Amino acid sequence: MGDNERTAIRRKALRRGLMSEYVAAVFLMLKGYRILALRHRTRLGEIDIIARKGDLAVFVEVKARHGEAAAVDAVSVFAQKRIRAASDLWLARQADQARLSQRYDIVAVTPGRLPRHFPDAF
Secondary structure (H helix, E strand, O other): OOHHHHHHHHHHHHHHHHHHHHHHHHHHHHOOOEEEEEEEEEOOEEEEEEEEEOOEEEEEEEEEOOOHHHHHHOOOHHHHHHHHHHHHHHHHOOOOHHHOEEEEEEEEEOOOOOOEEEOOOO
């Protein structure tokens, strides 16, 4: 496989990931969540979606896979630690941090189906 092929594959994966994040964000909005950030980057890592519902801050990892189980399994322990660390930085900057509860969710995006939301996944 040449460099051009690898680059094309990476671009396709990036587009699929971005589209999956937008689909997940719309899905969460339909469920009553307010989207605060997409692809929030910190020095400790990235959070795909930060959403809020009342006093609940939700940090969401979006995975696009062919099956729901594969999507959930794709969120490694290392990724969970990275997301928690990045969320701590985000929370520290919130004026109402003391009253916020936090939760870590996964949204699985699979071909031809509605996204599946796994609240409190880790």
